[in-house]
Amino acid sequence: MAMQIIKIQDLVFTYENTSQAGEALRGVSLSIKQGEFVGLAGQTGSGKSTLVQLIAGLLPAPKGTICVAGLDPSQKEDFRALRRKVGMVFQYPEHQLFDETVLSDVSFGPRNLELSNPEKRAQRALMLVGLDPAIGERSPFALSGGQRRRVAIAGVLAMEPEILILDEPTAGLDPEGRNILLSVVERLHREGRTIILISHRMQELAPRVSRMVVLNEGQVLLDGTPEQVFSQQEKLGEASLAPPPVTALLQQLRAKGWPVRGDLFTVPQASEEIISAWRQRC
Numbered sequence: 001m002a003m004q005i006i007k008i009q010d011l012v013f014t015y016e017n018t019s020q021a022g023e024a025l026r027g028v029s030l031s032i033k034q035g036e037f038v039g040l041a042g043q044t045g046s047g048k049s050t051l052v053q054l055i056a057g058l059l060p061a062p063k064g065t066i067c068v069a070g071l072d073p074s075q076k077e078d079f080r081a082l083r084r085k086v087g088m089v090f091q092y093p094e095h096q097l098f099d100e101t102v103l104s105d106v107s108f109g110p111r112n113l114e115l116s117n118p119e120k121r122a123q124r125a126l127m128l129v130g131l132d133p134a135i136g137e138r139s140p141f142a143l144s145g146g147q148r149r150r151v152a153i154a155g156v157l158a159m160e161p162e163i164l165i166l167d168e169p170t171a172g173l174d175p176e177g178r179n180i181l182l183s184v185v186e187r188l189h190r191e192g193r194t195i196i197l198i199s200h201r202m203q204e205l206a207p208r209v210s211r212m213v214v215l216n217e218g219q220v221l222l223d224g225t226p227e228q229v230f231s232q233q234e235k236l237g238e239a240s241l242a243p244p245p246v247t248a249l250l251q252q253l254r255a256k257g258w259p260v261r262g263d264l265f266t267v268p269q270a271s272e273e274i275i276s277a278w279r280q281r282c
Helices: 048-055 076-085 102-106 108-112 118-128 133-137 145-157 175-190 226-230 233-238 245-255 267-281
Strands: 004-015 022-033 037-041 063-068 086-089 163-167 194-198 211-216 219-224
Touching: 004 048, 022 048, 022 194, 022 219, 037 048, 048 063, 048 086, 048 163, 048 194, 076 086, 086 145, 102 108, 102 118, 102 133, 102 145, 108 118, 108 145, 118 133, 118 145, 118 175, 145 163, 145 175, 163 175, 175 194, 211 226, 211 233, 219 226, 219 233, 226 233, 245 267
Parallel strands: 037 194, 037 211, 086 163, 163 194
Antiparallel strands: 004 022, 004 063, 211 219
């Protein structure tokens, strides 16, 4: 049985004296097991970015308790160790690229943490995201947008974190770029990493994650498998979220009396369900 790698209890966080002033999290309790692939969804202002920044130790101490890989992110003495455990990929991470070559940029993190063999770590990380290590000699600013995004993710992976948090990693990418990047994330999960993926695109989360957590107004509104979450239309509506288009189609057919499930979310599943229902109607 997998151990709990993240445990959060009654978490409350309030922004003060900022443009975001107000209560961002209101009594959030959540546990994530080692090796889980969790999708985190919610509208802007729901608290999801605040939550993951607290997990990564990037915000001041909140009220409540939070334990990540046996460490307390709110304690300064745990922060350096936490950086080796948790990797955070922000929206548009390529904007943080700065060095002259890809290799020096990707190896910056492990070098800064004084980890052994930073360049070898960087080369492994480049391969993990599907890039030839030979690209390391090139300038990151000479690469395509999708390649720069993967280089930025490699910079996080070079520190070999146990937990990888990605905040809207496909924002701004074309469909091909999104698919390549999401396939990289799926492979990282298969290799044993705990993944938290933030996205407002339900069609990206549903086929990939094993569990979905929906935040609304700083609280956990829904927590379950994608099937369980998408079957609760009214609560999704409270969070101003829509199910994937395929799921929405099935739910519309179901409302018209078709004998179909309303919690499926892939095209093959939906096709089989609709064909079966059509045969029954005939």
